Amino acid sequence: MTLGTDYFDAMYGRSPDPWGFTTRWYERRKYEVGLAALPRPRYAEGFEAGCSIGVLTERLAERCDRLLACDTSASAVEQARRRAPRARVELRTLPRDWPDGRFDLIVLSEVLYYFDDHDLAEVVERVLGSLQPGGTLLAVHWRHPVAEYPQTGDDVHDALARTPLNRLVGHVEADFRCDVFVRGEAVSVAAAEGLV
Template sequence: MRSGDSGHFDQLYAASADPWNTKTSWYEQRKRAIVAAMLPRQHCTAIFEPGCGSGELTLQLAERCGHLVASDFCEDAVRITRDKTAHLPHVHVRRQALPEQWPAPAQDMPEFELILFSELCYYFDAPQMAEISALAAGSLARGGHLLACHWKKDFDDRLLATRPMHQLIDAHARLKRQACYEDEDILVDLWRKT
């Protein structure tokens, strides 16, 4: 999602600080519980959460790590998440357009032990999704994990259906699927970097 494509999301956040009701909807609460249950480690050194939206999952992830980078390409989403996490010095919220602004390794930041794609990958086409999978694999520490969770039902602005986008991640040679949860609403997959 390139920053120039953010108009639709800017409009959504202009109308509501929580356009998808991530704090109160049962689907979102249940999704966060499933994600928490599937995380393979109780605590990670560093986590990357691109597409953080309004920051509800960010708050949950912050409890499980020593360093968290959350990003979104929508300026209002970044502001909302920064406000929610201002009291957490180990959480860094950035405005980034992916894939071109994927975070580069830094001396002051450990490799990510977990990268989490939550409700994000619908908005990428297949070549972008392949590139993002490669970037994620390259940013993970050895033995690190990538978790992707996405709603399965169709909606107007998605570029990829959930199963094909997860298959593109699954096709990456350095990512080995470790776990899967699926029901009529959601698909959650966990891969380990080999």
């Protein structure tokens, strides 16, 4: 069963930063890996699903002309709004409240394993319907099993790999996976800049 808002409200009720996003080197390094994997320096319209307290949101806002971020926890949204004032941060419960519009960047960082099979399939369909031609999907997830999560990080990345999107970057470590998928031909950064 998909983890609901109550689960996240309880987490933020115990700590304003329950996963240590602001304090752990692991988290800072993971963000750097994900940001470095993005094939373009700038995006026009970005969407970050499940932004939590906005640590990654703040960094993504530097790379997007417009960035919409969302979370299901009001406490997380409040923190993210303060941390990332250049982003539009909204209270949304996915997949039900998936935003209208098209994006050239969609970020799914540490969020997909909270969905059951049905909701995961719906989120993937929403991504496919929202990602512009030539757009980038960044997915980053913890690989170790967590008892209460309906999926593992590997499960959700495997589901993304079965879509019509093309993988441009695949980074796998013992702790996390970082994949970049594109809608269209997977052209390397060097090729895009005419170096090869």
